[in-house]
Amino acid sequence: MIFTTIVDIAYLIGAILFVWGLRLLSSPDSARKGNTLAAIGMAIGIAGSLCDNRIDGEGNYVWIAGGIVLGATIGWLVAKKIKMTDMPQMVSVFNGLGGACAAILSIVELSTVSLDTGGKVISLFALLIGCVAFTGSMLAYLKLDGKIWDSQVTWPKHNIINQFLLIIVLGMFTYLAMTNASNTLLIAFLVLCLFYGWSFVAPIGGADMPVVISLLNSFTGLSAAAAGLIYDNNLMLVGGILVGASGTILTVLMCQAMNRSLFNVLIGGFSAAGGAAQGADDQVAKTTSAVDASILLYYSQSVMFVPGYGLAVAQAQKALKELDDTLEANGVDVKYAIHPVAGRMPGHMNVLLAEADVPYPKLLDLDDANAALPSTDVVVIVGANDVVNPAAVDDPTSSIYGMPVLNVWDAKHVIVLKRSMSPGYAGIQNQLFFHEKTKMFFGDAKDSIQSLLSEVKNL
Amino acid sequence: MIFTTIVDIAYLIGAILFVWGLRLLSSPDSARKGNTLAAIGMAIGIAGSLCDNRIDGEGNYVWIAGGIVLGATIGWLVAKKIKMTDMPQMVSVFNGLGGACAAILSIVELSTVSLDTGGKVISLFALLIGCVAFTGSMLAYLKLDGKIWDSQVTWPKHNIINQFLLIIVLGMFTYLAMTNASNTLLIAFLVLCLFYGWSFVAPIGGADMPVVISLLNSFTGLSAAAAGLIYDNNLMLVGGILVGASGTILTVLMCQAMNRSLFNVLIGGFSAAGGAAQGADDQVAKTTSAVDASILLYYSQSVMFVPGYGLAVAQAQKALKELDDTLEANGVDVKYAIHPVAGRMPGHMNVLLAEADVPYPKLLDLDDANAALPSTDVVVIVGANDVVNPAAVDDPTSSIYGMPVLNVWDAKHVIVLKRSMSPGYAGIQNQLFFHEKTKMFFGDAKDSIQSLLSEVKNL
Amino acid sequence: MIIAYLKENNSDISPIVPSNVTKLLKFLDEVWIESGIGDGSYFRDSDYESVTIKSRKDILSGADIIVQISPDITDQEYNSVKDSAIIIGQYAPFNDAKIGEGLQAKNLNVFSLDMIPRTSLAQSMDVLSSMASIAGYQSILSALQYMPRYMPMMITAAGSIKPSKVLVIGAGVAGLQAIATARRLGAMVEAFDTRAAVKEEVQSLGAKFVEVEGATDDKDAGGYAVEQTEEYKMRQAQLIQEKAIASDIVVTTAQLRGRPAPKLITKETVEAMKSGSVIVDLAASTGGNCAICEDNKVVDHNGVKIIGDSNLANRMPQDASTLYGNNIHNFLKHIVRDGTIDMNSEDEILSKSIISKKS
Amino acid sequence: MIIAYLKENNSDISPIVPSNVTKLLKFLDEVWIESGIGDGSYFRDSDYESVTIKSRKDILSGADIIVQISPDITDQEYNSVKDSAIIIGQYAPFNDAKIGEGLQAKNLNVFSLDMIPRTSLAQSMDVLSSMASIAGYQSILSALQYMPRYMPMMITAAGSIKPSKVLVIGAGVAGLQAIATARRLGAMVEAFDTRAAVKEEVQSLGAKFVEVEGATDDKDAGGYAVEQTEEYKMRQAQLIQEKAIASDIVVTTAQLRGRPAPKLITKETVEAMKSGSVIVDLAASTGGNCAICEDNKVVDHNGVKIIGDSNLANRMPQDASTLYGNNIHNFLKHIVRDGTIDMNSEDEILSKSIISKKS
Amino acid sequence: MTQFMQFISDNLLLIYLLIFTVILGFEVISKVPTVLHTPLMSGANAISGVIIIGAIILIRRSASDDYFSLILGAIAIALGMINVVGGFAVTDRMLEMFKKKKK
Amino acid sequence: MTQFMQFISDNLLLIYLLIFTVILGFEVISKVPTVLHTPLMSGANAISGVIIIGAIILIRRSASDDYFSLILGAIAIALGMINVVGGFAVTDRMLEMFKKKKK
Numbered sequence A, B: 001m002i003f004t005t006i007v008d009i010a011y012l013i014g015a016i017l018f019v020w021g022l023r024l025l026s027s028p029d030s031a032r033k034g035n036t037l038a039a040i041g042m043a044i045g046i047a048g049s050l051c052d053n054r055i056d057g058e059g060n061y062v063w064i065a066g067g068i069v070l071g072a073t074i075g076w077l078v079a080k081k082i083k084m085t086d087m088p089q090m091v092s093v094f095n096g097l098g099g100a101c102a103a104i105l106s107i108v109e110l111s112t113v114s115l116d117t118g119g120k121v122i123s124l125f126a127l128l129i130g131c132v133a134f135t136g137s138m139l140a141y142l143k144l145d146g147k148i149w150d151s152q153v154t155w156p157k158h159n160i161i162n163q164f165l166l167i168i169v170l171g172m173f174t175y176l177a178m179t180n181a182s183n184t185l186l187i188a189f190l191v192l193c194l195f196y197g198w199s200f201v202a203p204i205g206g207a208d209m210p211v212v213i214s215l216l217n218s219f220t221g222l223s224a225a226a227a228g229l230i231y232d233n234n235l236m237l238v239g240g241i242l243v244g245a246s247g248t249i250l251t252v253l254m255c256q257a258m259n260r261s262l263f264n265v266l267i268g269g270f271s272a273a274g275g276a277a278q279g280a281d282d283q284v285a286k287t288t289s290a291v292d293a294s295i296l297l298y299y300s301q302s303v304m305f306v307p308g309y310g311l312a313v314a315q316a317q318k319a320l321k322e323l324d325d326t327l328e329a330n331g332v333d334v335k336y337a338i339h340p341v342a343g344r345m346p347g348h349m350n351v352l353l354a355e356a357d358v359p360y361p362k363l364l365d366l367d368d369a370n371a372a373l374p375s376t377d378v379v380v381i382v383g384a385n386d387v388v389n390p391a392a393v394d395d396p397t398s399s400i401y402g403m404p405v406l407n408v409w410d411a412k413h414v415i416v417l418k419r420s421m422s423p424g425y426a427g428i429q430n431q432l433f434f435h436e437k438t439k440m441f442f443g444d445a446k447d448s449i450q451s452l453l454s455e456v457k458n459l
Numbered sequence C, D: 001m002i003i004a005y006l007k008e009n010n011s012d013i014s015p016i017v018p019s020n021v022t023k024l025l026k027f028l029d030e031v032w033i034e035s036g037i038g039d040g041s042y043f044r045d046s047d048y049e050s051v052t053i054k055s056r057k058d059i060l061s062g063a064d065i066i067v068q069i070s071p072d073i074t075d076q077e078y079n080s081v082k083d084s085a086i087i088i089g090q091y092a093p094f095n096d097a098k099i100g101e102g103l104q105a106k107n108l109n110v111f112s113l114d115m116i117p118r119t120s121l122a123q124s125m126d127v128l129s130s131m132a133s134i135a136g137y138q139s140i141l142s143a144l145q146y147m148p149r150y151m152p153m154m155i156t157a158a159g160s161i162k163p164s165k166v167l168v169i170g171a172g173v174a175g176l177q178a179i180a181t182a183r184r185l186g187a188m189v190e191a192f193d194t195r196a197a198v199k200e201e202v203q204s205l206g207a208k209f210v211e212v213e214g215a216t217d218d219k220d221a222g223g224y225a226v227e228q229t230e231e232y233k234m235r236q237a238q239l240i241q242e243k244a245i246a247s248d249i250v251v252t253t254a255q256l257r258g259r260p261a262p263k264l265i266t267k268e269t270v271e272a273m274k275s276g277s278v279i280v281d282l283a284a285s286t287g288g289n290c291a292i293c294e295d296n297k298v299v300d301h302n303g304v305k306i307i308g309d310s311n312l313a314n315r316m317p318q319d320a321s322t323l324y325g326n327n328i329h330n331f332l333k334h335i336v337r338d339g340t341i342d343m344n345s346e347d348e349i350l351s352k353s354i355i356s357k358k359s
Numbered sequence E, F: 001m002t003q004f005m006q007f008i009s010d011n012l013l014l015i016y017l018l019i020f021t022v023i024l025g026f027e028v029i030s031k032v033p034t035v036l037h038t039p040l041m042s043g044a045n046a047i048s049g050v051i052i053i054g055a056i057i058l059i060r061r062s063a064s065d066d067y068f069s070l071i072l073g074a075i076a077i078a079l080g081m082i083n084v085v086g087g088f089a090v091t092d093r094m095l096e097m098f099k100k101k102k103k
């Protein structure tokens, strides 16, 4: 009895650690600790399940150990070897495997145990979403990894086919739940579900994959919860529900961050260019949010502000100085790159920055700035345009070709604060805005800086 | 059966509304809606309890109706009639009544039903904390309302007495829980608990009362939860626990906002001048917090800043301008009163404020400022001292007697930002700091203004 | 190629400063200067390393590129100039169309720096901008030399001093710099211009823009102002009258290329102004924006001082020389390709600044 | 009582401005002025309403209170002064102890405004402060009149100009104002003073305080500086030498009451400074802080200009007159009680500023 | 001990619920701005008036001649009701000031 | 219907727990900054690997000759373990960049 209770308490602690871990995971400072807590929770849970004396059976610990060692080794090696940039794909694969695990459990359950209707519903549910999570995640992985292109897996009227498939899936689900169906039918259902998962993800645009992965992740969570009901295990139940709920919210948040609705992502599909501004030649400029930009700034070593005429128009010099102060207080090295013709009169930027009391040694002129840029983490362009136009360097047809400009693209990241895509004084389009390192942050420079400031202060 | 389930669902909805209401209550935008949601939850819960068909008995609806009508009427009238400034006291009273209610229920339960040990423990717990919440809250009310002074209710070595009392209380608790004790003993316990509640609050400083009320409030929550266990009612249980938990966190947050620990508040107690600074002749200067000061500023019509040398030392001019801007954006009329000798050189304040781009028409000289002060809501003195010293007007022995000063005491409220009680250039004490209209806000002027600023922005 | 710099006789500004030399030698063979070229701008001959000191005569006859500020080469001297030589200076052909013809007649290669187009690319060679910028800064400082009052507001124990009011008419390069300088010193600044785009620029410096409705805009005039309608001029003159009367300092910079400067401050306006006020007229050389202005003089009209000075940069010769020298270096770097100058190049800067080409 | 103001002969500043008159008439019976008293400060006689214009002779013989700025009443004129008359001026008795005795010998009632104690209460009458404040402001402006470089930093297409460096020695009233003005114009400012308390004040204006360890403090000297030890002076002189050499403008304001000004800038220092730099010496009248300084002259020493001017307030006569006039009004309002002046009052301000009392 | 363990195992879901409710209570409040402290305290206080349900149950299941329970119960109801109604009403009044201005 | 109602009343605490867990899941995530989206997703994914407990239970209660269950179970364990171990490890690597600073 006492031992059982201890196992129960272990599960309880595991559940609390899950909650706590997730909570810590949602703030940059504590995220790593949160992950560790959740992992400890998982370890406790697994330990609990290994010695739970309510499970009567023959142990078969060898099988268990084999599975655990094999899985842990593979998981560990893959996680350590994978490149930083490939991580999102990997998460998708992991998630798919989790789904597969759920599907296997439900298949075994459905085919070996005789269940009441409730049990069948739950098991079928776990089977369905486990399968969808599995094949869906795998396709998401292939897409993200660039192994498969959208066009290779979509058919005409794909969305209608998907709706049709869904109806069949739900019909079989109901039938199987009501009757004691044969294993053959079960296998058919399994295959159908696997296929549906694939087809479900197929039409969704490559850029939207993270959203889909998050959604499939919350599916896996729900299947785990369902399995928790089947095996009467509170930890699985709570953990699964938690992941289901937070995964759903996370999916919604991710859509919001891209300025789209979930519906839009799933059905509207097909847009390879989520949340971007369209350039002249159908080029796409990426945008960023105050939060992302502020984190980038906060966790960087060196930041270079590039003020331009927009700084003067917005009268944002004092706000900029405050952002500077705040970043410096957090150990970021902040400099200002002053282009000789920035603004509308000689020394325009000097006047403004002196007014804001920016110490002179922080102001770099063109040559010093260009020397410093390659080792700069983040460049923030505050209402400048012509003075950071790469056309001056690489487009001999441009009217400013030959003018020395700030080579901001040498830095690791470029954030551009301006109100729109409209050109500067010289009236020419700026390719910098479409550069792979560049993120646009639209809005009046003063407002933008102030929102960056409050985000940085929140960190 | 169905009806019972409906009642259960009603309770469930009530519980969800409580959670949701509390959640909304914690953001200014939605707080009012949150309160309404919680109230709806309560109404649903009460309705549920009125028709819950699991309760068998004789109804006695007349008694119920009587109590409800009486209580609702009184509660409503009091809430509507009370002055804005008396609300914290009222919350304390309400809380006390809730505690009393819990105490009554447990007394009835303990004296009429025969309970097992578990039931007894729970009932005694509800009785204990209900009583403590009742008398404690009442004393808190009397203190806050200025009806009782700390010195009237404290004895020498009060904290030791309290610890002694606590031991007796716990001892009796254990005894009563173990045995089937007589009603007399029960009454003795009741009286003891009531007394302990009073004695518990007695030594705690007047300024700390809000913290204590919050703590007692979480006690009431716990007693409601205990009652929920007794009556096997999930809504009471969940609602009570919720209040218990959030009340505790709130208490901790309130302490943090005052820069003190809960332990310090409860045990360190005894500071008759909670958060106040001692003047030369045992005079007491009142202090204020960033929140209170910011609310005062935000909801006023007209604010006058009085800058002095401290503004220059703190280099707070830009922060001050930002506070000005933020207040103006919220419809507050902001002016600056510039005393001719403020600072350390002629025109010192002008130099600073020009640097911060304060428009000239906002600067009032001595005569204009003194004319405007009587119709000013709040004066914020930023590191000035000699130039606002009433001794120049009313103390013929003072070395500055006869010097024209800013008559800031003509305004409705005065907030003084400085680092300590130390005097200014002339080296003389300033009676303004002990003026009834004056609140001190200690700290470096720049830091203080920045905290005011962020609070105002939060509003 | 040999580049040679002539000493200015009417100005303290030098067309070359010591730091230019090494940079010039990167693409030119020799640098010659006239002795004492930097005297006015606090540079001694010895500060110029790696140059050859030559007489004016030698320079004229021996150099491939001859640089001067204002064109003071006499007709006789022109005859001694090398055949292929290129002369660089500020000829202001817009003021006198015959200048180009005269030079052409002498069959010379001449660049006029004041013809460099005002594009972003050419800004580093734009001497008009550099000098105008200094003039704007100095306009306020020279006004302060005469003003008997404080510029900033001062609330002191001995009384409160109101901040001075400064009115800037014409917010081009010089005007903007004047605005910035006056604002720095704590004045209340208002500014006028006929070009609508300037409004935002004026405000970006924290000054107030005084608007007269109905200005003819000029987007296509390449940055130079165009003449306005009569009715507009009248209403503007009225408003300026009012604003000027209320001002302690008035700075006027309104110029029209190749035309006399518009008269924007009348005699009556000056007479209605507070005694002790100062007007700085930067358009003095083309007749002045103020009716009573005299070029290169400080006129005292009933206690109001009118400073007529079109060459305020001369008040700050060292930095003026530095900027001027850099401008010329940048110009040369742009036009000299592989050691020669292609007079037939289609480059906008080069072709626009040529006012006479050897045939 | 009749108050009368004498016209200054050596200065443009007037001891009375038009706005003083009505305020004076509130507690005095008549206000007399000498004709042309406001000429230098841009006030005409007609601007002074409700005054009586009198000749100097009439004033001396008829007024109860005679106000002047610098004491230029001759011994002969003293004889014509009314018996009970009170004379107000700046006698600087700390520079010449015999002055008081002389006046006493003539049995006159004399207030010297420069003896008013420097307390918070007396600040509104403190002419030394008002004039020093103007001098500080003007010290930078007059330096700029000669400096051939930009004050603020300018990163322009024609090159980057570094901000000027300004060194202020002696951060009293004038020094602080000089700091503020230089900072406004965008200079990098450093300041020196022997009094420790000044450090915070200097920093409160955004300038850097250059510390020489070991200054003798002076808390009890009533705001005036005390003489420092030899060793300290040496180390200070060294540091100043270094800082001054790096500076474009040096402003010195260090004065010791009743003693010659300390020599803080040596000849060698001046010679090591950049050509074109400017030194403004406000202590010129007591010998100057700079070795080469001459009072009321601008000396050019190898391209470095040394402006010796102890009366820079005169460069801004109108506001100087306004402040001076207000100071005197405040002083009178303080000492005149019920229409008379009690020469035996124990009031600190009154008793300290009396330098001669009728026996 | 065994008894206690037994109790835990018997009421496992209840304990989960309690703990999760506590966490939820913490979580929901943890980021409240200081100005809302008082209204939040007041609102929480009104919710703690849920104890009134206990009083209703008490009276409903009392015998109609058990005046001890009935009277005390009615008093308890009245007190609880003051807490509930007064609490929510006062909170609402406090929160009125937040609607005055819009940013 | 009755059956369903019955189910609700029988599993009331479970339903409370589920709903509160869902609310908690929402609440805990609701204010996460965008940069943490991916690590959070990854962390949540690792937690969803809790399904492995099901696989363990499955094997433990299978007969030792029920190779169908055993083999599938072992595969399920392996897959789940990859999810768990890989998930937490990858998340940890992603989060490395955030540990740099302390306020």
Ligand SMILES: NC(=O)c1ccc[n+]([C@@H]2O[C@H](COP(=O)([O-])OP(=O)(O)OC[C@H]3O[C@@H](n4cnc5c(N)ncnc54)[C@H](OP(=O)(O)O)[C@@H]3O)[C@@H](O)[C@H]2O)c1
Pocket: A307, A308, A309, A310, A311, A313, A314, A340, A341, A342, A343, A344, A345, A346, A347, A348, A382, A383, A384, A385, A386, A387, A388, A417, A418, A419, A420, A421, A422, A423, A424, A425, A426, A443, A444, A445, A446, C119, C120, C121, C123
């Ligand atoms: N320095 C001089 O002496 C001088 C004199 C005359 C001309 N110029 C010319 O001016 C140009 C200067 O280059 P620059 O990079 O400083 O400026 P720019 O190329 O004119 O670009 C300024 C940018 O600021 C943005 N902006 C304007 N108001 C803003 C606001 N309130 N908030 C945020 N962004 C705002 C505008 O984009 P949105 O509208 O999309 O916001 C615009 O693209 C050069 O071409 C130069 O040749 C210089």
Ligand SMILES: NC(=O)c1ccc[n+]([C@@H]2O[C@H](COP(=O)([O-])OP(=O)(O)OC[C@H]3O[C@@H](n4cnc5c(N)ncnc54)[C@H](OP(=O)(O)O)[C@@H]3O)[C@@H](O)[C@H]2O)c1
Pocket: B307, B308, B309, B310, B311, B313, B314, B340, B341, B342, B343, B344, B345, B346, B347, B348, B382, B383, B384, B385, B386, B387, B388, B417, B418, B419, B420, B421, B422, B423, B424, B425, B426, B443, B444, B445, B446, D119, D120, D121, D123
């Ligand atoms: N204007 C002039 O020309 C001139 C010249 C010389 C002397 N004075 C004299 O200076 C005085 C000026 O009066 P005042 O009211 O401006 O100044 P004050 O009387 O000297 O008082 C300044 C106050 O600011 C506080 N303070 C200093 N640093 C601070 C910081 N970082 N943050 C917040 N508070 C700070 C100090 O209190 P804590 O230390 O407690 O913070 C001090 O009480 C007059 O007595 C005047 O006569 C004026």
Ligand SMILES: NC(=O)c1ccc[n+]([C@@H]2O[C@H](COP(=O)([O-])OP(=O)(O)OC[C@H]3O[C@@H](n4cnc5c(N)ncnc54)[C@H](O)[C@@H]3O)[C@@H](O)[C@H]2O)c1
Pocket: A341, A344, C118, C119, C120, C123, C126, C128, C129, C132, C169, C170, C171, C172, C173, C174, C175, C192, C193, C194, C195, C198, C222, C223, C224, C225, C226, C228, C253, C254, C255, C256, C257, C262, C264
């Ligand atoms: N592309 C570049 O980088 C660059 C370089 C230098 C100048 N510019 C542009 O060229 C413009 C002209 O420069 P500038 O300073 O040599 O101009 P300018 O000296 O020719 O004229 C000065 C100013 O006076 C104004 N003005 C003319 N008549 C007026 C009147 N009647 N009333 C009021 N104002 C009047 C003009 O609009 C102009 O702004 C500048 O504003 C600048 O934007 C551009």
Ligand SMILES: NC(=O)c1ccc[n+]([C@@H]2O[C@H](COP(=O)([O-])OP(=O)(O)OC[C@H]3O[C@@H](n4cnc5c(N)ncnc54)[C@H](O)[C@@H]3O)[C@@H](O)[C@H]2O)c1
Pocket: B341, B344, D118, D119, D120, D123, D126, D128, D129, D132, D169, D170, D171, D172, D173, D174, D175, D192, D193, D194, D195, D198, D222, D223, D224, D225, D226, D228, D253, D254, D255, D256, D257, D262, D264
């Ligand atoms: N109470 C008041 O309201 C009031 C009014 C006016 C002045 N004051 C005080 O009186 C002080 C003196 O004012 P002042 O401007 O007339 O002083 P000052 O003209 O006598 O001297 C100017 C400054 O030079 C400094 N100095 C002297 N010898 C020096 C040396 N060897 N090296 C460097 N610095 C040296 C002095 O310390 C002083 O700060 C002021 O700082 C002020 O605080 C107070």
